[in-house]
Amino acid sequence: MNLLVTGFEPFAGLSHNPSSAILELLPEHLQNHQIIKARLPVDTRHAPEELARLYRVYQPVAAVHLGLAVNRPLLSIERLAVNLLDFETPDNAGARPQDQPILLQAPLALASRLPLRMIQSEWRREGIPGLLSNSAGTYLCNQVMFLALAWLPQGVPTGFIHLPPDETLALHQPQAYLPLSTQAKAVSIAIETTLSSVQAKSA
């Protein structure tokens, strides 16, 4: 059984993105599940294609999507995704949709299917502060989260976690950061908690 974790390639002129750099710090297996790790393009047209392919090929029982939030110093678990593309910066292919829906005929917002409060309290137990966030933005992160919630079957837990800058970014440009090793520990906890909630339901 597969659990899918995705990050994004670098964007906005940076050469590094913690959400993909973190993937190699995550375990290969957790609780009898294979952890499938994939890097998505920062490209509003091709990211959905790649996401659909990953879902089709791996048929994940859960999917945790990751992305960088530049001005948020704490890990944040998104509560909902909105049906809106409105890019302040162009994506890596130069596209810059404004005030566009992601999916026609879909609701304005879809709610995360990750066990938000359980993840937050497991983090706290391990000494890692984290927030619930009410907005995943209107860029690629929100797009991927919205599509995950629209495309995966209702019984498949999925959602989005925004990561803070890491040391590589803060060495390049001084800013608040969280060491990538701490971020990897937090994401592993989030995956384990999500898998536990799957098993609790199916048991």
Next chain:
Amino acid sequence: MNLLVTGFEPFAGLSHNPSSAILELLPEHLQNHQIIKARLPVDTRHAPEELARLYRVYQPVAAVHLGLAVNRPLLSIERLAVNLLDFETPDNAGARPQDQPILLQAPLALASRLPLRMIQSEWRREGIPGLLSNSAGTYLCNQVMFLALAWLPQGVPTGFIHLPPDETLALHQPQAYLPLSTQAKAVSIAIETTLSSVQAKSA
């Protein structure tokens, strides 16, 4: 031979201060030096007395003073201390001096005697971003730094490092933080770099 490291007790209504909590994570010995660890009161009258006592008793060959800077998410090494007390919040004894000199007949500012750039570049080598800061404020941190520079002999390297909030503070009140273990690694590097610079001079 002794190297002195100090932190402060909690203040401003908080029950925790990373600058004293960090002390027990530091080694007891480094490069044939005993690391003397001491906690200073957040008290504009008694902190100088305790500082003078520590200098007299331990005769340190170097002194690294630590304090918390609430709104600075990165470690920062102070470049200079100013001859000024101007408290926005009262100290733990309720004193709140305003626009007062620390020492009469002393210069307006004294320069750090830590190897600032060397520490910063050792941090960078270990993947820890840090800044040089041009102001240690006008509270207890600046007072201790000014007195250290005024009282210790010119040949004794001394200065001040401001620490960011740690996970304990960020769990209590969401804010940018740096794990205390990363902070302890950074302070150990700063101590080692300072000791190396002492030995380089005396060799």
Next chain:
Amino acid sequence: MNLLVTGFEPFAGLSHNPSSAILELLPEHLQNHQIIKARLPVDTRHAPEELARLYRVYQPVAAVHLGLAVNRPLLSIERLAVNLLDFETPDNAGARPQDQPILLQAPLALASRLPLRMIQSEWRREGIPGLLSNSAGTYLCNQVMFLALAWLPQGVPTGFIHLPPDETLALHQPQAYLPLSTQAKAVSIAIETTLSSVQAKSA
């Protein structure tokens, strides 16, 4: 014909709230409409009652709801409200709902019916920067916005504008602020733009 503008009473221990202080700086009439000004309690139980009463008594053709956003230095027009109460601080009556819906059987989110982009560009023409925001939070502001969108007829434009701190708050506690007179100018522009859009539709 009436246009309703509401602000909130002070909360969170402060003695001032720009969203109600601004009301007396707004005109009494605009474009042949009476501007009805009302102050809502920061009380999750009584604010809805007062809102329902205002809608019933004044039958507004448009409603612009205002609130303070403490850490946002720019005016922001909310894009959507979510069906969620999750208070970090208790309201003025001491209530602190967590992870509760505002209305059962209602959608997860409702979209603003103010002319967002027109207001933003009118502001820009007058030299006032403003943002579109993707989250009105999960406190009273979001609750009032959600109820306005749920309760007022579809043809009635309504939505929410978050105001930054003003000089009164910044004199009390140093922070980024926008002079209340500039805020009042911005809100008047927003009202006028909303009324123009109503008339454009009905013409």
Next chain:
Amino acid sequence: MNLLVTGFEPFAGLSHNPSSAILELLPEHLQNHQIIKARLPVDTRHAPEELARLYRVYQPVAAVHLGLAVNRPLLSIERLAVNLLDFETPDNAGARPQDQPILLQAPLALASRLPLRMIQSEWRREGIPGLLSNSAGTYLCNQVMFLALAWLPQGVPTGFIHLPPDETLALHQPQAYLPLSTQAKAVSIAIETTLSSVQAKSA
């Protein structure tokens, strides 16, 4: 009798600098003094030459120097200048000194000779929050302040006020700002307060 006010030309790739844009909003005369307004180059070599020329030609009885502080949303009056050039970004001529003194044989720091507390309390009376700052940075602003304090006779009040971004900058790039008209009012008050203090002394 002349009072000199200076601002800087734009820098760091921006096309606007509130510290020079403000000059035309200031009065030509105040309290029987001519207000001499000048724009300095952001050029570590030529700014001092221009400053020396202005002092020589106009023989000011007081000098208020202005500059932009990008991440400070409130007006701040600098307490001291340090004898240090350390540029994070090159100046407009491409120079980027690091860890260099401004003047050899000069003290590490020089104290402002503006009536800091009086200006701050006059601002408060007019509803304008402002801070005293302990660091003017290590860029051109600090350089000009240091030279002003070193070169002008002791009896001539001089110092530096950092201005926040204005609406022009915030419309270009969303950020906290203070309307330029409010800034101009604040600077006029600072000039008047400085002139009053000169007259009080000479009376």
